[in-house]
Amino acid sequence: MAHGVEDSHTPTFMSVGLYYFIAFAGAVVVLSLVQQRRRQSLLPPGPPGDPVIGHLLRMPSTDSALVFHQWSRTYGPLMHLKVLGRSMIILDTYQAAVDLLDKKGLIYSDRPKFTLYELLGWNSYLAFLRYGKQFNIHRQMHQAYLSRHKVEDFKAMQTQEARMLVRNLMESAPERYEKFVSRFATGIITQIVAGHQITSDTDSYLHMSNMIYEVMAKTGPPGSSPLDFFPLLQHFPPWFPGAKHMGVVRAWRSSIRELYEFPLRTVKQQQAAGEAMPSFILEQLEQMKEGEDMEELKAAAATMFGAGEATTWSTLCIFILAMILHPECQDKAHKEIDAVIGNLRLPEFGDRSGLPFVEGILQETLRWQPAVPLGIPHCAVEDDIYHGMLIPKGSLVFSNIKAIALDESVYSNPTSFYPERYLPKPAGKGEPNFNNVAFGFGRRICTGQYLADNSLWIAIVSILATCRITNMMDESGKIIVPESSLTDGLSSHPRDTRCIISPRSADAEALIMEANI
Numbered sequence: 001m002a003h004g005v006e007d008s009h010t011p012t013f014m015s016v017g018l019y020y021f022i023a024f025a026g027a028v029v030v031l032s033l034v035q036q037r038r039r040q041s042l043l044p045p046g047p048p049g050d051p052v053i054g055h056l057l058r059m060p061s062t063d064s065a066l067v068f069h070q071w072s073r074t075y076g077p078l079m080h081l082k083v084l085g086r087s088m089i090i091l092d093t094y095q096a097a098v099d100l101l102d103k104k105g106l107i108y109s110d111r112p113k114f115t116l117y118e119l120l121g122w123n124s125y126l127a128f129l130r131y132g133k134q135f136n137i138h139r140q141m142h143q144a145y146l147s148r149h150k151v152e153d154f155k156a157m158q159t160q161e162a163r164m165l166v167r168n169l170m171e172s173a174p175e176r177y178e179k180f181v182s183r184f185a186t187g188i189i190t191q192i193v194a195g196h197q198i199t200s201d202t203d204s205y206l207h208m209s210n211m212i213y214e215v216m217a218k219t220g221p222p223g224s225s226p227l228d229f230f231p232l233l234q235h236f237p238p239w240f241p242g243a244k245h246m247g248v249v250r251a252w253r254s255s256i257r258e259l260y261e262f263p264l265r266t267v268k269q270q271q272a273a274g275e276a277m278p279s280f281i282l283e284q285l286e287q288m289k290e291g292e293d294m295e296e297l298k299a300a301a302a303t304m305f306g307a308g309e310a311t312t313w314s315t316l317c318i319f320i321l322a323m324i325l326h327p328e329c330q331d332k333a334h335k336e337i338d339a340v341i342g343n344l345r346l347p348e349f350g351d352r353s354g355l356p357f358v359e360g361i362l363q364e365t366l367r368w369q370p371a372v373p374l375g376i377p378h379c380a381v382e383d384d385i386y387h388g389m390l391i392p393k394g395s396l397v398f399s400n401i402k403a404i405a406l407d408e409s410v411y412s413n414p415t416s417f418y419p420e421r422y423l424p425k426p427a428g429k430g431e432p433n434f435n436n437v438a439f440g441f442g443r444r445i446c447t448g449q450y451l452a453d454n455s456l457w458i459a460i461v462s463i464l465a466t467c468r469i470t471n472m473m474d475e476s477g478k479i480i481v482p483e484s485s486l487t488d489g490l491s492s493h494p495r496d497t498r499c500i501i502s503p504r505s506a507d508a509e510a511l512i513m514e515a516n517i
């Protein structure tokens with residue numbers, strides 16, 4: 001072979017490099033496949049999914065929390081689902097929720113990006129904020145005004161509102177009961193947030209709360225819209241498969257913005273006229289400096305409305321449903337109230353510790369049909385290992401509150417409504433109260449829990465002390481027994497609460513009608 005002429009079989013520097021590169025790339029691919037396999041094998045168990053789309057087509061269209069709980073019976077307390085490449089982890093037991101969301105708050109306090117809620121204009125609602133500086137500001141504002149200590153100041157107002165609720169129920173036709181319960185829930189929030197008392201059906205705040213209920217009912221559990229998994233769908237018309245929630249966005253977005261603007265605008269006008277009542281907004285305005293940005297305050301106030309009304313309203317409607325179905329519980333509550341309070345006065349907060357059965361009714365209402373059955377998803381900010389299982393960074397982590405309520409190892413006969421279960425043994429079963437579950441977990445636990453607890457208790461005890469809730473009859477005189485099923489939304493609501501609410505006695509009626517409200 002002549003010098004300087006390359007043998008075509010001798011590898012050149014370039015081709016050697018190419019071999020090395022191909023070998024290296026191959027090794028990387030193999031290694032990442034091995035690693036992916038290993039990660040897959042570490043994921044919590046879950047039902048089989050489809051290629052690429054995962055469990056998208058298998059997601060339940062109703063009763064998601066219950067369906068997930070049924071699946072968890074096969075796959076265990078930590079279940080993994082995947083939708084369009086995104087991991088979802090469903091926590092089926094109290095222990096798993098506490099171990100992850102409470103004890104590992106640094107990892108599990110974020111929220112995922114909720115594309116649907118962003119499109120609706122709810123992106124700066126505390127409940128949907130990512131974990132960070134803005135979250136800390138909003139959370140601090142809420143906690144300071146709704147702390148266990150501060151909510152003591154609202155008890156007198158809540159008692160008044162509860163008595164007004166009972167008077168309205170006694171005087172109104174059955175088809176208006178739910179409206180008055182909603183007015184009670186909204187009325188408490190408007191007084192706290194804006195110092196505004198609702199006195200008529202045409203109140204602007206009632207109109208706004210109806211809008212929120214409607215939007216919540218039409219958009220399913222949080223984080224479950226196809227838009228959340230596939231944001232490109234926002235560019236498609238509502239008739240396009242998966243894009244139906246764009247119809248809700250288009251119809252309601254501008255009205256939702258009004259919930260941000262209206263409360264602050266009105267309180268500022270009242271403040272200028274020297275007529276503003278004490279409220280969250282007024283207190284914040286008084287602490288703010290001239291020219292300070294108002295957006296955070298608007299969002300924090302709007303969140304209180306959004307998060308506080310529908311949940312309280314739905315829980316009280318669940319109580320009414322439970323009472324229709326369980327007259328024996330009403331009888332026991334009546335006996336307890338008569339023995340402790342008598343029939344010469346109405347209940348007050350000071351009576352609470354003396355009424356353990358009524359307390360059981362409240363706890364059982366929260367447990368029997370939780371109003372927020374899947375909580376609001378948390379998001380893992382880094383990979384985590386729990387009992388040898390991998391929870392990948394970015395996973396949506398749901399605490400299945402409904403499943404925890406149905407845990408037979410904690411609650412005997414869990415589907416039955418049985419307030420005695422909370423009484424200490426031997427009178428009851430000494431089972432744990434549910435208010436440490438119903439309001440969620442960790443650093444994202446409900447900021448309104450103490451306020452809500454008081455609103456629910458005073459409404460429930462006031463109704464029980466003065467009214468009897470009975471079945472309605474149809475035209476043929478047959479008793480209507482409502483089904484105990486709930487809608488599937490950010491908060492769930494009973495589908496049927498048809499009943500008759502009437503005064504328990506002439507004395508009870510007189511007490512309510514003569515109360516100084």
Ligand code: HEM
Pocket residue numbers: 126127128129139142189303304305307308309311312315371372375376377378399438439440441442443444445446447448449451452
């Ligand atoms: C019966 C009534 C209520 C129930 C059952 C309820 C339940 C819940 C649940 C389950 C969560 C999710 C917690 C988590 O992520 O782990 C939550 C969050 C929240 N709730 Fe409530 N809630 C009620 C009433 C209220 C009220 C009256 C307010 C305020 C006035 C309120 C404000 C909030 C806020 C701001 C969040 C989000 C907290 C955050 O993301 O940091 N809630 N609630």
